[in-house]
Amino acid sequence: MKFILSRMMLSTGLLASAVANASNITLCDTTGCRTGGSVSATSNYAQTKFPIVLAHGMAGFSKIGPIDYWYGIPQDLTANGSTVFVTQMSSFNSSEVRGEQLLNQVQQILAITGAQKVNLIGHSHGAQSIRYVAGLIPTRIASATSVGGPNTGSPVADAISGVTTIPGVGPIAASTLSSIVNGFGALIGMVSGQKYDQDSLAGLASLTTKGAAAFNAKFPAGMPTAANPCGQGAAEVNGVHYYSWGGTSTMTNVLDPVDYALLLTQAAFGGKANDGLVPQCSSHLGMVIRDNYGMNHLDEVNQVFGLVNIFESNPVSVFRQQANRLKVAGL
Numbered sequence: 445m446k447f448i449l450s451r452m453m454l455s456t457g458l459l460a461s462a463v464a465n466a467s468n469i470t471l472c473d474t475t476g477c478r479t480g481g482s483v484s485a486t487s488n489y490a491q492t493k494f495p496i497v498l499a500h501g502m503a504g505f506s507k508i509g510p511i512d513y514w515y516g517i518p519q520d521l522t523a524n525g526s527t528v529f530v531t532q533m534s535s536f537n538s539s540e541v542r543g544e545q546l547l548n549q550v551q552q553i554l555a556i557t558g559a560q561k562v563n564l565i566g567h568s569h570g571a572q573s574i575r576y577v578a579g580l581i582p583t584r585i586a587s588a589t590s591v592g593g594p595n596t597g598s599p600v601a602d603a604i605s606g607v608t609t610i611p612g613v614g615p616i617a618a619s620t621l622s623s624i625v626n627g628f629g630a631l632i633g634m635v636s637g638q639k640y641d642q643d644s645l646a647g648l649a650s651l652t653t654k655g656a657a658a659f660n661a662k663f664p665a666g667m668p669t670a671a672n673p674c675g676q677g678a679a680e681v682n683g684v685h686y687y688s689w690g691g692t693s694t695m696t697n698v699l700d701p702v703d704y705a706l707l708l709t710q711a712a713f714g715g716k717a718n719d720g721l722v723p724q725c726s727s728h729l730g731m732v733i734r735d736n737y738g739m740n741h742l743d744e745v746n747q748v749f750g751l752v753n754i755f756e757s758n759p760v761s762v763f764r765q766q767a768n769r770l771k772v773a774g775l
Contacts, residue, residue: 487524489768489771490521490525490768491524492767495563496521496526496527497564497574498565498570499574500531500532500567501567501569502568503535503536504567504568504570506532511749513530515745520763527557529562533545533573534647535640535642537647538643538647539572539659542572543573546573547577550581551581561583562584562586564577564587568591568594568722569593569594570591571590571591572650572656574590575659575666578663579663579665582665582681582683586685586770587686587687590666591688591744591745592691592741593690594656594721595728596656596673597652598712598723599712601651601655603712605648656726665677666684666729667728668725668728674724674728676732679731685775686730687769688731689744690719691719691738692736693737693739693740694707695707695740699751700752706720706741719739719744721741724736737756737757737762743759745759746760
């Protein structure tokens, strides 16, 4: 297991010892990540009662060289009083497999910190991961926040899946695509210290409309009702508080090369609002904080390297405000 710890202050020898003895844990602060040391907070604005645990999406990682998946977000939360863990799962795999990987790490985090609960935040496919964990151990989860989560699936996944089922061509395309993507996932794993198996076809199936519906049947907490699929879901289920937000833009910064790639996915949405990979309504879970930020799918985690929409709220501040929201709620 690998996760990165961002800590306001290692105030007890017990926690410091636990961090030192746990495998692959690095302490992060506003100056970077390193082993040992302490962190000074500049405020307690984001000082939640329970630790915050971040879960990445498909093709994600915790850190590769200078690239943080959550670019600048853990450092800002830490500087404002949060205790933050960045987890790492398979870059490509099913919602259930990734969810089980996250569950194992959450249990380690609970043991290391002695916390009674944690606050989960998942981006993209990470939304299903946190919902899986919240569904299995709700008494240990204070909140689950979906950021750009494809909670009812993605038309992009449907379109790609459709290509792999074309008679004759489909099986060849599926095999070729799977090999390439699994290899890419393995490369991500190698350079980021990730040791999980990759299964891109299982991951793709999980993010289709059909796959998401199957997952929602098992883990319905926080989902909008069938009568109002673009509405809000229950804000609290089994003691877990559910929140969500998402974006509805694609080209937000001409300097960001990923924006141009997201423009190519627009045809899959039939003109409906989306962030380049996830439809507006699909991002809904629990209390919808906002579903139309001027952000694309990567902007939502301040990527790439903070090249986001300068005319919209900065993603780092949105995470900080969510931490404060959790703090005010006593979470």
